[in-house]
Amino acid sequence: MGEQAEQRGGGTSEQPVTQLNPSAELPQLSTAELDLLRQTGQRWTEALRGRRSILTTLPVDPGLGRYRSPPSPTRFGRFVPVELFQPAEPNELVATPPAVTPESVPGRVLTRLRRAVLGPPLTSAAVVHERMRKLVALPVLSSDLLSSVAYGPEAMLTVLALAGSASLGLSLPVAAALVVLMIVVGVSYRQIIPAYPHGAGSYVVASDNLGSRLGLTAAAGLMIDYVLTVAVSVASGIHAITSALPHFSPWAVPMGLVAIVVLLAGNLRGLRTAGNIFAAPTYLFVVAIVVLVVVGLAQAAGRGFAPVSPPAVPATQEIGVLLILLAFSSGATSMTGIEAISNAVPAFRPPEGRNGRTTLTWMISLLVVMFVGLILLIHLDGVVPRSDQTVLSQLVRQTFPTGPWYALIQGATALILLLAANTAFNGFPRLLFFVARDGYAPRRFLHLGDRLAFSNGMIALAVAAAILLVAFQGHTESLIPLFAVGVFLAITLSQTGMVVHWRRRRGPHWRKRLWLNALGAALSGVVLLTAATTKFTEGAWVVVVAVPVLIGLGWRVRRHYDTVNAQLAPHPGRIDATHPVHPPPTGILERPAPPGAESGPRPESGSRPGAESGPRPGDGAETGEEAETEETPQEIWHFVVVPVERLNLAALRALAYAVSIGQPVLAVHISPDEDEADRFRRQWDTWGDHLRLEVIVSPYRAIVAPLARYLEALHASRPELTLTVVLPEIVVRQWWHRLLHSNVPRRLRQALRQRPGIVVTTVPIHVPQPEVTGMSGVQEPDPSR
Structure with missing residues (x-):
């Protein structure tokens, strides 16, 4: 658990010092987990059975930087990709300061107040200069x-x-x-x-x-x-x-x-x-x-x-x-x-x-x-x-x-x-x-x-x-x-x-x-x-009692994380190759692609399949928002995006669920710095690179705001798409366990709830209640992690 531990001890000679880096929140996989991930990727290859091109041929450009004409206006105005995201390495974008600013009025007010009191945010690269x-x-x-x-x-x-x-x-x-x-x-x-x-x-x-x-x-x-x-x-x-x-x-x-x-x-x-x-x-x-x-x-x-x-x-x-x-x-x-x-x-x-x-x-x-x-x-x-x-x-x-x-x-x-x-x-x-x-x-x-x-x-x-x-x-x-x-x-x-x-x-x-x-x-x-x-009766008893209480809380927290880790570890047997992924409905790849996109044919018109050309009354053309007027299945055109934080069982189940829909799938990973981005790409390659991956480097370490703006930018490039966001989420039994996990899925759902044309679905993974054991039931930290 946690980032890779450095070798402790080792004499009195001068040794390099490990920095408390921003990517510590995204611990790397252990050697055993990488082996399981590689085996899982092999099963994915069997399950897809040569249909990878269907899933990776995207109807939009995930790089957001190659439009031949401006996309439709969004809730935060006419979208200009260079203002929010800068292209970096292939399949990588870097979020700029405007991208990490919340859209809501209360969020913007709190952000301005925080920056007035604390100063402007610092990039992850500035940790060395601090x-x-x-x-x-x-x-x-x-x-x-x-x-x-x-x-x-x-x-x-x-x-x-x-x-x-x-x-x-x-x-x-x-x-x-x-x-x-x-x-x-x-x-x-x-x-x-x-x-x-x-x-x-x-x-x-x-x-x-x-x-x-x-x-x-x-x-x-x-x-x-x-x-x-x-x-x-x-x-x-x-x-x-x-x-x-x-x-x-x-x-x-x-x-x-x-x-x-x-x-x-x-x-x-x-x-x-x-x-x-x-x-x-x-x-x-x-x-x-x-x-x-x-x-x-x-x-x-x-x-x-x-x-x-x-x-x-x-x-x-x-x-x-x-x-x-x-x-x-x-x-x-x-x-x-x-x-x-x-x-x-x-x-x-x-x-x-x-x-x-x-x-x-x-x-x-x-x-x-x-x-x-x-x-x-x-x-x-x-x-x-x-x-x-x-x-x-x-x-x-x-x-x-x-x-x-x-x-x-x-x-x-x-x-x-x-x-x-x-x-x-x-x-x-x-x-x-x-x-x-x-x-x-x-x-x-x-x-x-x-x-x-x-x-x-x-x-x-x-x-x-x-x-x-x-x-x-x-x-x-x-x-x-x-x-x-x-x-x-x-x-x-x-x-x-x-x-x-x-x-x-x-x-x-x-x-x-x-x-x-x-x-x-x-x-x-x-x-x-x-x-x-x-001094026991004069107040020292508080410390004498508080130390065992803190130790007990620490062991309970550790036991919970051990249970979660065991539950989320990749398991190749959970990908069943006897149920291959079926192709999407006939004609999905012939639907219009965005002008200048890397994949998909050039569009013949900008109309949605099954819809009349030109705006209809009440469709939101004047406000810049896409009307939600679909009445039949033929009018809904899916594009699936899966935010992935770490390649564990929760992420693999969300990816498997997204692939089962039979529509193009894009995985998105938010990294706080380039080192974490490179590390995740290596893990993705170990798994098998079965789907398209776009990495967004968020140098200010924000997650929800840049991810929400990126998803809306994807939808703005093709408003006729129904963007389905599949979120992996850990479901725990006890209320206090929720304090030990990220609330990013809930916050992202709230951020996307007001955005037309974007559907958010959650793929839960339920963590069982750990058995009540003594301290001996908790494993020691793995020195390789």
Whole structure:
């Protein structure tokens, strides 16, 4: 299921990176399926028994480009083929921007609104140019990690403060342990990039080395992490604003929802555009924190680095190992987003792996410098957590008691906290892409939107984060316990997976790398267990419950897709050669063909067989629409078109049904790019090329609009034809199964319903209800697909 999987693993040498290409929605056939398709084609040859010419002699020119006279007007005006479709290779057309614009008024309005907000659509070929250079990738992919220093140290101090003011001195050794964890995990992810250069980080590492179940567990943890990243970042940013402007506190939740919508719109504009928008605030925040630390340490140096006594804090708990571990796990939230770069290696410009590792090194270095600097400054200035003001806000007020610096630094902090969610808007859709590629998530998450962004994944992330923000009323301290569990579940599994990886591969220095990953797995495992147990009743139970739920949903989705794949696999025995295709009625080939058509005789007149010459009253001549006045079978002249997405059993049954009518048949395939078009033509040749095929390359990845306009253009070239469109459609048993499949047949029927002379019929294939089995009943992903 999904596009052909690349070879995973394979050492630490630089490897080519597979791009997340637009044709991933149209997975290629496996070797076994191609063999079955070839056998099916042989049976088709027997069934047709030499009558292929009858089916391939078309009454119209499928290329739409060789008219000797203009065709009849259509509902969208007088059709000019060059305006909507450009000829390319033989039997191939390329849809132009007007061809992908819906005809309906609401559709045009929504399209114009979307383009006004998001910008004009990008072609599939532009995916290469949307990749980021290092200076843009650093702020885009590290905004989550770097911004976490605004609340990570405070989360650690909040736990230590439970034991009173005297325990605040433990912040230094706990912070030192956290720095070790940051460096170990950062170096480990730096090793993951060359070993797994195709992205998806923890999910791919765990799946490859620990099995698909633990891989899906890592994916579930990462999904929760990304959703919480958006909710926590937005909540923290709004809290920074309300700390400086307390009268805005009642509007915290609505402000957070507006921020999520703005982030969604910015990221839907595409990776490169979003990077240019969100890069400056991240660099501004880094400069602001560095200035704060340098000035604060300089002031401390003036008094001989003597720590200021913190305010008295009453102790509510005794100091102990459990409390220290809890502070360690709370402070570890400063590492959220550390896996973002390893997940998005294909988003870098070549050489992707090298640029990814360099950017990751910069990111970890900045994190350690800012985290250590803030911890030292908090210790030296005697700052303690307060309910009405963040620790960072207190530091800025003490360091810059006058002047504009407080407003500037708080503004930069609020901005980076809000934009830190941008990292999740890059990581979450890419993770869903890989999960959907393996069949554990709906295939709609494979789709690239108008701006070459995974728009469906981004919308799902925004909706989930908004629900979480409203449910917790924007309280950051309530969300952080959930935060640590999800992120460190994925980190622990990725570290453990790399231990297995080095034991299997045993490349240069593999023992050193193995022990490094083992240390990272142990430390992150401590954080995971501590957060899950100590914060269970405070909200961490949500993650503990949500992870198995997501895993169960993933396995059910995969089981359904496995059932569908088995049902749709080509089967040569289902083409019965004992019932040959009969020729069409006598004289079908002598009927008029369009002027200049490649096949069929030249017309002697433009009249319909059995109809009087000249327009009849009420036949639509004035409106440009063909009247539907057929009363007898002799007046109906069929031409059958079958849209084919993938050569599986559903498509073959639709083609067989169309051929059984005994009229000329044209197959049409919509491809998002030239590579997919060439791949489908090879599959068509493997089947046997029994029917005429026209490929339409839709570089803007639209399907319904260009297909509907092409079908109307075919009918406009010969209005006397009754164009019969045969649609293959998968019929499922459960309502939620419909969410896992394309709704293109329904949308195409709606688009063609108002067009005279076009008849739409559906050839259903019913998918049986899969048997209820355990996870062992789901097959592992086929590495050849």
